[in-house]
Amino acid sequence: MEKLLSASEIAALKIPGLPTTRAAVNVMAKRDGWEFELATGIGGTRRLYRLPAKYLPPSTQDSQQRPAAPxxxxxxxxxxxxxxxxxxxxxxxxxxxxxxxxxxxxxxxxxxxxxxxxxxxxxxxxxxxxxxxxxxxxxx
Structure with a gap:
């Protein structure tokens, strides 16, 4: 099962190549067209993103996808x-x-x-x- 992450969670991971603030992650996700699902909870609705495979460690990437650059x-x-x-x-x-x-x-x-x-x-x-x-x- 694939984990969906909020912009804050993605920023907290401090993954190389990704922003480290919630706002900047949201801007990048919108600009690059990341897949997301809407989640409703206390405080309203928020986007939960599927992190693009190029930012995942190689062991979690789909074997069908292009290998990551070393x-x-x-x-x-x-x-x-x-x-x-x-x-x-x-x-x-x-x-x-x-x-x-x-x-x-x-x-x-x-x-x-x-x-x-x-x-x-x-x-x-x-x-x-x-x-x-x-x-x-x-x-x-």
Whole structure:
């Protein structure tokens, strides 16, 4: 099942190439014609967007779609470069953690957990395995 996200949720993910404010996400989504559904709740109606595949990690993209252009480097403050190896490690580590504990991280928390793990991997000076262990032990 595909997750629909509000503009605020998309901005909070801080995905390279996407704006980091709700208003800017709404402008980009309208300009680029993103698919959305209307959701009515407390406070009125809001748009929930399907994030275009080009902004998703390769493991979540449909295999029929064109492969994403490779990105090289690590995240640098003020840039959009991503160390794809470390990002893939973070995603696989969270998947493994869920499988070995027969548990699921709440879908709303999962991107934040992956982000924290990724940032820790980028900043850690030790091995990737040791860094992963430290963060995943904090999950319980």
């Amino acid at each position: 990105v090289v480097g690590t995240i640098v403050r003020g840039s959009s470069q991503v160390d794809m190896h470390k990002l893939e490690l973070a995603i696989k580590a969270v998947d493994t953690w869920e499988q070995t504990r027969d548990a699921k991280i709440d879908a709303d928390r999962r991107p934040a957990v992956i982000t924290v793990l990724y940032e820790f991997l980028v900043k850690s000076e030790g091995s990737d395995d040791a860094a992963i262990d430290v963060v995943l032990r904090a999950l319980g």
